[in-house]
Amino acid sequence: MSLNNKKLQQMANAIRFLSAEAIEKANSGHPGMPLGMADVAAVLFGKYLNINPDQPRWFDRDRFVLSAGHGSMLLYSLFYLLGYPDISLEDIKNFRQLGSKTAGHPEYGHLVGIDMTTGPLGQGISSAVGMALAERVINAKFGDDLCNHYTYVICGDGCLMEGISEEAISLAGLWKLNKLIVLWDNNNITIDGTVDKSNGTNQAERFKAVGWNVISINGHNYDEISAAIEQAQQSDKPTLIACKTTIGFGAPNKQGTSKIHGSPLGAEELALMKKQLGWECEPFVVPDETIATWRAAGQKSAAKYNEWEEKAAKNSEFTAYINNELPQNWDKELNELKIQTINEQTKVATRKASQMCLEKIVSNIPQMIGGSADLAASNLTFVSGMKTITSADYNGNNIMYGIREHAMGAIMNGLALHGGVIPYGGTFFVFSDYMRPAMRLAALMGVRVIYVLTHDSIGVGEDGPTHQPIEHLASYRAMPNINTFRPCDVV
Ligand SMILES: Cc1ncc(C[n+]2csc(CCOP(=O)(O)OP(=O)(O)O)c2C)c(N)n1
Ligand SMILES: [Mg+2]
Structure with a gap:
């Protein structure tokens, strides 16, 4: 889908303000990551991700894993904006409340659209390797017409520091899982301060060493984000896109610091952010035009889905496979x-x-x-x-x-x-x-x-x-x- 930079800016700011307001209302949550990665998410979900909110379990959809699960509001904002029927504005307003669909961390099976429960850092990026492998296995059996999709991950510094990520990325490199694309929120911040005090790894070299393609970009530049994703899609290796970002982008006094990782902005800082980003809406209001752009983005793969559905329906072996049906007399x-x-x-x-x-x-x-x-x-x-x-x-x-x-x-x-x-x-x-x-x-x-x-x-x-x-x-x-x-x- 082609979207100009002005539209992408509006789309990203919609993510930012929905997320920040929900966290403000809950008086709990992690705004730093949704604000910092809003631009990357707007490009990925707006232009590239093949999903269908009306068919959220579509087998051949692109998978998306928010490995940095603390940034859950990013995902909830996206689902609402894209038009997933399972989430309403009311759900956004109930973020982190007892029994609400918008749980503190994304929970698989709790809100339709979530591809995996995340929160324990490192698990998401590692399970995504399994998803990308499953995609290739089913592709080898049934071909491009029925199974041919990408697995995207957004991870943070924490996921890359956890040891499990090393085990998983080395297998992904060995297996040449070229449809696996990891977008790293390279913001040099974790809870306790700047990353350089606790980690000195050259992540680009580390990934290259285990057989990955690595692209480094400015994570707030739409052209660079688009170009990187398109380049990654053509790679014959898994790709790490190192997105240099500012945590809490837009909050003038707190951005770039660990203060914004896991606490609400506060009324004053939120007001300043509105000024800074030129956002004039009341809390939880998104301009009609921006909602319309997002909803159109949600429908961008509808035709693709219909084509796939027609082909899948003709192959009973495939449908049995994907519905987890066991062969008769298997026992x-x-x-x-x-x-x-x-x-x-x-x-x-x-x-x-x-x-x-x-x-x-x-x-x-x-x-x-x-x-x-x-x-x-x-x-x-x-x-x-x-x-x-x-x-x-x-x-x-x-x-x-x-x-x-x-x-x-x-x-x-x-x-x-x-x-x-x-x-x-x-x-x-x-x-x-x-x-x-x-x-x-x-x-x-x-x-x-x-x-x-x-x-x-x-x-x-x-x-x-x-x-x-x-x-x-x-x-x-x-x-x-x-x-x-x-x-x-x-x-
Ligand atoms: C296994 C595990 N250990 C610790 C935590 C607690 N925790 C949540 S977020 C976070 C910091 C993560 O830093 P980063 O991934 O860079 O996220 P950012 O601050 O940039 O949003 C920590 C330590 C966790 N969720 N999982
Ligand atoms: Mg970080």
């Missing part, structure tokens, strides 16, 4: 295995039993994608007939995560959220500690992720106490929404 062989092992009184280690079951499941459910954090030989997650996914061939069903449990957990969340894929991943039970934050997020979102956590006995023997799970079983049984099974035999 026939599994049930036969049960009877056989009862008759034969089969005695095997539980990890072997797990593998025997997985073999019957994986061979009968094409959506299953397994993997392990470099312990496949030990936790027996790899079964006969499986094929490892590589950048040269995405049409596989095994992922070699390397020694990256945390990213494995987050990537599995992304695979499950994307849909068309049922992920399972394995490690030793004790090392589930390394991916627990991602597991907890899976539980919160209620997504279907399966963990194969072997070596569950305290009697692991020679490896000693570092390899002994002690409180793990109790802790997962205590975690809401995790179904914890500890099988004692094959049946």
Whole structure:
């Protein structure tokens, strides 16, 4: 969609004032990020993002992950402006109130349009790698007509400092996930002050080192933002767009400082911001013309959606896939295995039993994608007939995560959220500690992720106490929404 800079300015300011007023009214929230990234968001959502507010679950839509979840008001403002039916101006005014749809941090399944729950920094960018991988896997099976979309991320300094991001971006680079585009809010500010006091990483070089394309721009310059996104779309690698921004852009006394990261502006500063940006509306009012521009932007992919819908409806295998329908009789062989092992009184280690079951499941459910954090030989997650996914061939069903449990957990969340894929991943039970934050997020979102956590006995023997799970079983049984099974035999 072509939008001139004057229009984009108005669109960005609409995000700024809706966000700032909602945070002001709630007397709680994080204005710095929505004000700082409003220009980037106006360009991305206004011109490029393929979504359809009337079909928010459209399978071939572009995915968007707000990895910097504290900037939730950015997302809520966008959804309202784009015309998502699930959010009203009333919801914006109820930001952060008990029971409101506009929760403190974006919650998947709580407000339609949110592609992932975010808030724990680093999880979003890492799960986006899983979404981008799922997109390539389904594309390899069904082709460009049915699955061919981008995964966009907005992340902050915090997401890039979290260790999980390293695990995830190195896999994205290895897998050449060229439809993954990360926009980094490069504002040199976190809660406790300027980034340079706590981090000295050259992020551009860091991303390049693991196989990414990197573009650095002024995040308040519309032409540079557009050019960067278009360049990223053509890349044969995943792209980091480093957007140099001013946190809290527009608030004359607080912008550029950590003061604006997580506190309301205050009436005085808000009034000064209105003056500074030439905004004359009452609180929560957006000029009709700007609303109309935003609503038109919301409809920019409607024709694309219709074309896709027509093609998808003709392919029943594809629709079964994306609706997570299991093939008929998928459990026939599994049930036969049960009877056989009862008759034969089969005695095997539980990890072997797990593998025997997985073999019957994986061979009968094409959506299953397994993997392990470099312990496949030990936790027996790899079964006969499986094929490892590589950048040269995405049409596989095994992922070699390397020694990256945390990213494995987050990537599995992304695979499950994307849909068309049922992920399972394995490690030793004790090392589930390394991916627990991602597991907890899976539980919160209620997504279907399966963990194969072997070596569950305290009697692991020679490896000693570092390899002994002690409180793990109790802790997962205590975690809401995790179904914890500890099988004692094959049946
Ligand atoms: C795992 C995790 N640790 C700590 C926090 C608390 N926290 C929220 S935002 C933030 C600072 C993030 O800085 P940055 O990403 O640069 O965001 P900005 O201040 O630029 O908006 C912190 C520490 C969190 N949400 N998640
Ligand atoms: Mg920052």
